[in-house]
Amino acid sequence: MADESSAAEPPPPGIVRLGVAGVVVLALLSLPGIHQVQEGYVGVYYRVCRCGPWQTHTVTAHQSRRPAQGGALLEHISPPGYHLMIPFLTSVRQVQITLQTDEVKNVPCGTRSVPTPLLRLCGS
Numbered sequence: 001m002a003d004e005s006s007a008a009e010p011p012p013p014g015i016v017r018l019g020v021a022g023v024v025v026l027a028l029l030s031l032p033g034i035h036q037v038q039e040g041y042v043g044v045y046y047r048v049c050r051c052g053p054w055q056t057h058t059v060t061a062h063q064s065r066r067p068a069q070g071g072a073l074l075e076h077i078s079p080p081g082y083h084l085m086i087p088f089l090t091s092v093r094q095v096q097i098t099l100q101t102d103e104v105k106n107v108p109c110g111t112r113s114v115p116t117p118l119l120r121l122c123g124s
Helices: 013-033
Strands: 034-037 041-047 073-078 081-084 090-096
Touching: 013 034, 034 041, 034 090
Parallel strands: none
Antiparallel strands: 034 081, 041 073, 041 090
């Protein structure tokens, strides 16, 4: 018969430390993937395009100071709140979806030969 006390041996301390370090590194790398979409906006996602060697285009001095942007627009749209994305591969931009009303008053309109009346917009 096998000894029951030897069946449940703890793992070596080096393996435990390596596992804990791996979990910490994964947690730190996933932090940039947590983001918040503000109220009145939706989150629109796209895959980041890192200009690789397959893309042959000239870059002017003005463009070289800007980070690489663009890429494939994804179909997923997030409502307001906290969300997750794949860090370093996916980017999010917030798009305003609330209504905005602009009111214009006393707009001069007319022709050269007729005196210029004032046009009232928005019922005021």
